[in-house]
Amino acid sequence: MKIYEKIREYSREKGETMREIATKYGVTPQSIQLYFSGKNAMPLTFLVWYVEHHPDIDLYALFSKDHDNIVAEPRAEYHKKYRKQHVIDSIVKILEDEL
Template identity: 75%
Template sequence: MKIYQKIREYSKEKGETMKEIAAAYGVTPQSIQLYFSGKNAMPLNFLAWYIETHPDLDLYALFDRKQQNIVAEPKPTYGKKAQKQDVIDKIVAILEQEL
């Protein structure tokens, strides 16, 4: 799937109209239609703007021909990074309990 096709499908899923995208970007809806149909090459400025305004897009998936889904996976939340002393204290507590 080509980049313009991926962005077109993503836009449809989001319920965005070409008129809304055109107004936000500052071009005519016909320009957006030409980008999304592949008749005109999608300018790099437009592509950069679209990615900036849609932070859930996965840039690597967008450019990978094998990837169909271009929405990034939600980033996992990690707990607080353990301090070295906290780890040592836990090890000591376990050793005291076991020995």
């Protein structure tokens, strides 16, 4: 399953609409539809933003070809707010390990 497919399925399971995501991210619903359909590449800035707003996403599972479920194991009650650079560094590390 491709990254955009994983994000799209996760979003559907959460009950998020493309309009809600677009409003929060600051783009048009059509842009989100193009990302979720795979017609336009999903920008890294969108991925970082999405992961920041969905802390239960497991980055390794998101970028791994062997995992379809991208939800991490249940976490402790506190929720750590990820900094953008931390998320970018984690994505780069996973990609380096996988490639």
